[in-house]
Amino acid sequence: MWSFSRPEGVSVVRSTLRGWRRRALAVAAGAAVTATAMVAGVPSVAAQEFPAPDEIVSSSNMKQVAHLPPTAPLVGGTGTDIAFQGRYAFVGNYLGFTIYDIKNPKKTKIVSQVLCPGSQNDISVTGNLLFVSTDSRRSDDSCNSTSQNDGTKPYWEGMKIFDISDKSSPRYIKAVATDCGSHTHTLVPDKKGRSVYLYVSSYSPSASLSNCQPPHDKISIIEVPLRHPTQARIVAEPNLFPDGGNPGDGNPWPNGTSATTGCHDITVYAEKDLAAGACMGDGVLWDISDRTAPREIDRVQDDEHFAFWHSATFNNAGTKVIFTDELGGGGAATCNAEIGDERGADGIYDISGRGDNRKLNFKSYFKIDRYQTDDENCVAHNGSLIPVKGKDIMVQSWYMGGVQVWDFTDSSNPKRIGFWERGPAADPAEGGGSWSAYYYNGYIYSSDLGKGLDVLEINDPRTNKAKGVKMDELNVQTQGRYGR
Template identity: 45%
Template sequence: MAAGRAWSRARTLAVGLLAIMLAGGAAGAPAVAQPTGPQASVVQPAPAEPAPPVAPPGREPSMGGGIEWVAHRDNPFRQGDDADFINSDLAFSGDYLVQGNYAGFSIWDIADPASPELVSAVSCPGGQGDVSTVGNLVLIAIDETMSDDSCAASRVPETAENWEGLRIFDISDPAAPRYAAAVRTRCGGHTHTVVPDPGSTDRVFVYMNAYSRGASLNCTGRNPLQVIEVPLAAPEEAAIVSELDLFDDETAFGPEDRVAGGAETRSTTGCHDITAYPAKGLAVAACRGDGLLLSIADPLNPVVLQRVRDPAVTFWHSGIFDNDATRIVFQDELGDGFINTCSPAYGADRGADAVWLIQPDGLVKAGTYKLPREQSDLEKCVAHSGGLVPVPGRFIIAQAWLEGGVSVVDLTDPAAPVELAWFDRPSYGYSMDYTAGIWAVYPYRGHLYASDMYEGLDVLRLTDPVFADAARYDDASLNPQTQPSYAWVWREAPVVPTAPEERAPLETLAVEPAELVPADTATVTVSLPAGSLAPGETADVWWMPTQAVLATVTAAEDGALAPTEVALPGPLVAGTYDLVVRGDASAPKLALASVVVAEHTAAPAADAAPAAPGGDAWWLLVLAPFAIALAYHVALAVRRRRRTLG
């Protein structure tokens, strides 16, 4: 019993000693942190989805292809079927859309495309109310002969004293637009085109597009193109600064050129519409009986590069460039929008889109596109206003067809156009006395906005992956008759400087961990503080060794990039590598981080004993048996001493 108790005490002492030894050894060992990184991406909670639009019974639209109807808002001016209160063209400024109307204009907040909000509706009649936006200004072309330039003016005969021209509103407060100025022009403006001054951002030029319509006091014969200068900080000083005749003395067509049908080809007495492409120094003019290609290198003195005519075209309505300015599509408004030309009776080449190639020796017609769905005799249908859908390497347009609806068409191969998507309401069930349907449709920030004359405003979303690049543009503004140039910056790899003095000023991208060991792959977390990116812009995380995009994220409203986990492609060998974040809107600005992959530490010899649990405390386990034996002998010696003393 005594010997057993001695062994028990020895064992307890040894275990205690060993525990103390192990605890002392472990105290000096570093703690091993478990990975606690964020999820693969940080996703903000989605706001509640707005209710989808609902059509009245029997008025449900048909849709096809990759398109979704996300919102509808009624025309705030509508009074039954009275044509004096129909919507016309559109313009965009940041989160606001301006919709023209024969009775004035509306301003919509489209920050949430699925839930547009009416901000204001300004009553100021004067014809179709073609609109543009420039900074805090809204420009409205007036082509009805009015008693004066005020919003209280009444319509008067063209043969009486009258006023036509350009009205300018200040919308610094979109909820309370202020009438700022007016400029009288000879024949008013059926449409107008804003052209930037290449030498100054303080002013713009406005082309007033107008043509004679019959007996008139002022608007007779062939009308010159009148150019208005608008100082942005002082719109009240706007004035005509240039005018010129774009034509020679010939009429557009002689009697032998007329084509039988619902409408005859119109003689050219001025231009219906001009689309400027300032980045290319070009413009395309649709002038009733003629199509023109213009140089606008000097905006005050446009030069006609080529004039073309086409017996298949009745009314040259408008034109659109492709992004490279190698092709143009012209719209033919056969019948002035008052008849149904989308029927077999008019064939495939009339009331259609016509594609022309811009070649060194001039414009060459390459193909036509006509809406493929036959419309009823109660519907007005013809090619009207539309715009370029920015898809890299493709010539895709969104096209309004009045009561034929909206069509998204790929014209990349002019000889074989393809309709990618459409949206079309049924007829009203009776024939409108005036034209009706979709006046215009334009792409903006990944959505299509359609101005329906009687119905109001429709918002469509293109869902096909082919439109993904188009959806990434966060446009600051858009006047569809002033065509922007698209660069698709996100498709080109960033250029990162190599010199230390050039790298030093770049924004520092936070990356964790910044040091790695060689491996097949690894995961890191990147982030940026507020103010690093443009608020809400789309940004890519680039791995520069392979020039690959690892993630596409959205900046926060304060310009921060929330911690985002990305997987680095391997194999990761020793070296230093660049990781870059670049935003679409703030490009070419870069945020840069260096990731270091360190060499492996020396591996243990092949014949070395395996490491024992406890890391650097393995030697304690080796000494443990000796400690137990020592404790036993100490206990035994104590027992013998007690016997001797007893």
């Protein structure tokens, strides 16, 4: 993941629908965009007209119902991940985080903003606690810290904890330093309801960094007592790759495969004692019945198609895992003819067998079916399930490829349902696109790297049943079962 330096101010977003997009929207609801020339189901560049800068285009079953641009003090930062609780959405930003009131999604409003710089500010919530990740070297653990890029001098990075009992005035209460910082983290409930664990994912050690020495094949596990959160501490640092993991192939982008030096992201299905790890060069399935000692069940690699295993999503039954490949690190144009439709994509894996004999079995790839321009970074990124009982349907961010809704009920034959996107950024400083797109209580919320928060609605027979599923809390990397 990556960031931009952005000036003050926000460009005006236009939502005119022109040319081929009008023709596309005339297609049946949710149908894929078609053109006169096709390559692997994707319109060829010669046949496709691209939307104008900042032009909003979509399938006929999706629309934007609200947009909140960045506001001070977070203007110029990079929008990141989202968590939900009751009537609130919590959105991370490289400069801090924002709490939104989404009781009426079409009239979403800001409740409070916290200035606390430290990329990425990946975010999760439980009860009255909010957790944010810091994966950049800071002068200290305060919200007034400055950048400290000399890794040989004292610096801090890791986890921060806030008390959000008063949503209008969050209170910073605790910091826990972790080796190599915290690029992302995953909230894992214990089995007694007394504590939560934070699985802290970080990577890319260097001999020049005093607190991030190689090898770094571990995660840090922080225990947070819910009644006494200021007693949070590291309780385990399990080595997940005693064999060193995927060594990588040493080739540069776009053909290279990353060496594993830790994990980028971990998703847990706590009820089933399972975790899926997207760990740079490896996709892993763990047993987490002992929360502080994940135990590997199976591991897969895909050196031909996957460059960087980025994130993971279980289906509702816990019988499948979607792994995403962040080819180009999120900063490259990979949704084009040169890259094709199998790299920078999702990999769909079925889980077969039982217990320690479970295996991850590759079934197919999925990628958006609309080429983007060479000025648009586009690759598979963060998404969540849309809770339709008996179906496996997902909404997902693709950076400047926009937001895609798709069905992987048939693992070997995923189907597109709908999309929403903007054209190339009129102001390059506001570029980046959708970082996370999650479904929560009837609406899709998309955190844009540069343009703020978008609230979207999908109306389609294949997804409408999800509107009856209400959740009290959602941390997407902490999956629970719906449709009981």
